[in-house]
Structures are given as structure tokens and as C-alpha cells.
Amino acid sequence: MGERNEHSYLSDRRFVRYATGAKLYDMSQSSFEDLAHMANVVSKVGKSEVNHME
DSSP: OOOOOHHHHHHTOSEEOHHHHHHHTTSOHHHHHHHHHHTTOEEEETTEEEEEOO
């Protein structure tokens, strides 16, 4: 039925990893990591860090 493109799928996610968020916002991963830490939206899930996207 209604196929969703990759961008709309990613933008609907609540938490993303650094590489996914950098791809979504078309920026380098290190820049995205810096912005996420400055905005205090980084959470640890197990051994991974994820970013809260709301």
C-alpha cells in the first residue's frame, strides 16, 4: 500500500544512534555527537548511546 521513504521512517523514530541521526540531518557524525551532547539528549541503553529526537 503506502510505501514510506527512508527519511520519513527515520524522522518518526524516537531514539536514534549517532550514525543514523547524522544521516537524517545530513551532517558529519562528530558534529551530530557534539550537538547531541550540548543539547543533553544522549541516553545510555546498555553499552550504546542513543539520542532522544523529540
